Amino acid sequence: MIPAPDAQLAADAASPPAVAGSAVATVSVPARGASGGVAPTRLTATSLSSLRRCARLFFYRYVLGLSRIRKATPLRMGSAIHKGHELRNCGASQDEAVAGATADYVVCPDWADPVEWAVERETVAALLVGHFWRYSQDNIAFWAIEKSFEIPLANPDTGAVSRRFVLAGKFDGLVQLADGRVAVMEYKNVGEDIAPGGEYWLRTRADGQINQYVLGARAVGHDVSTVLYDATRKPTIRLRQNETPEQFGERLLADISERPDHYYQRREVPRLEDDLTQFQAELWQQAQHLLEIRRRAERLADPACAYVRNVGRLTCGSCEFAAFCLNGIRVDRTCPPSGFEILADPHPELATEGGA
Numbered sequence: 114m115i116p117a118p119d120a121q122l123a124a125d126a127a128s129p130p131a132v133a134g135s136a137v138a139t140v141s142v143p144a145r146g147a148s149g150g151v152a153p154t155r156l157t158a159t160s161l162s163s164l165r166r167c168a169r170l171f172f173y174r175y176v177l178g179l180s181r182i183r184k185a186t187p188l189r190m191g192s193a194i195h196k197g198h199e200l201r202n203c204g205a206s207q208d209e210a211v212a213g214a215t216a217d218y219v220v221c222p223d224w225a226d227p228v229e230w231a232v233e234r235e236t237v238a239a240l241l242v243g244h245f246w247r248y249s250q251d252n253i254a255f256w257a258i259e260k261s262f263e264i265p266l267a268n269p270d271t272g273a274v275s276r277r278f279v280l281a282g283k284f285d286g287l288v289q290l291a292d293g294r295v296a297v298m299e300y301k302n303v304g305e306d307i308a309p310g311g312e313y314w315l316r317t318r319a320d321g322q323i324n325q326y327v328l329g330a331r332a333v334g335h336d337v338s339t340v341l342y343d344a345t346r347k348p349t350i351r352l353r354q355n356e357t358p359e360q361f362g363e364r365l366l367a368d369i370s371e372r373p374d375h376y377y378q379r380r381e382v383p384r385l386e387d388d389l390t391q392f393q394a395e396l397w398q399q400a401q402h403l404l405e406i407r408r409r410a411e412r413l414a415d416p417a418c419a420y421v422r423n424v425g426r427l428t429c430g431s432c433e434f435a436a437f438c439l440n441g442i443r444v445d446r447t448c449p450p451s452g453f454e455i456l457a458d459p460h461p462e463l464a465t466e467g468g469a
């Protein structure tokens with residue numbers, strides 16, 4: 114069974130201390146501002162993924178900076194769980210980390226169903242408590258937590274550095290493994306089977322985000338060749354009739370204690386030099402593609418038209434911009450669609466940093 118909080122605290126005391134003196138500074142890019150003071154565009158793993166999925170989606174999200182005011186449930190839960198990990202890795206107790214992660218659930222907003230809201234809070238709490246229990250003896254030392262990086266994008270053939278783009282991202286953590294090696298730590302909340310040998314893990318072998326993190330860690334001076342992927346599976350059990358959200362949380366925790374491997378998997382995803390070389394070539398190609406789109410956009414009355422739509426069930430089915438995109442409604446930055454706002458910084462996730 115999952116230990117009570119007091120027992121968990123005892124386990125904390127036995128865990129190795131964080132390694133000191135580990136600040137990872139954001140790498141400044143020499144080319145920034147060199148061409149007329151225009152800062153290069155930051156390309157993150159998420160923004161590049163959006164570009165590959167649909168150029169119009171990229172336009173809405175990263176050119177206009179359009180974002181939903183109210184986060185969808187998976188994003189909200191993911192942010193809360195992420196916050197819990199960050200607090201815990203910074204030294205908070207289990208109770209403090211769970212309280213911090215669920216702080217936004219204290220008041221149920223007008224638009225939410227109070228029971229569903231409470232179930233979401235209990236789910237976040239149970240998944241965090243289960244995770245802390247599952248990995249209480251993992252013998253990992255955190256060198257850095259939630260650290261941003263920004264590195265030059267180079268032409269793989271000539272080595273010339275792009276003046277228009279930089280690679281950017283943020284590590285969940287930079288850790289020292291039990292055998293002394295250094296790894297990037299990446300937490301994922303997953304809505305599919307995470308059993309070893311499954312398709313989920315097969316995809317991580319070619320995941321560009323992992324390549325980007327390895328390159329980022331190396332650029333800030335850490336000899337990293339592997340990423341420790343920490344996957345938490347979202348529960349599939351649901352609230353029963355006549356069950357309270359608190360009882361649901363207890364049942365979920367009991368289920369976690371009976372089959373922890375169903376909910377949590379952690380695997381190393383190594384990267385070879387060939388993987389990184391190929392990835393850098395792909396990055397350059399994507400940046401060139403984006404440059405072409407930008408040039409065309411400058412010549413059009415409606416720049417959005419240069420960012421070609423990739424209409425399909427898989428792309429549009431879960432797209433938050435579908436309501437106006439598929440109806441051909443032009444978005445005015447000064448008057449965004451209802452429920453949306455224009456972000457001053459399209460990458461707010463890079464702005465805040467954790468501890469070390």
Ligand code: SF4
Nearest residue numbers: 167170422429432438
């Ligand atoms: S609705 Fe479809 S075509 Fe439009 S931005 Fe979204 S994914 Fe692209």
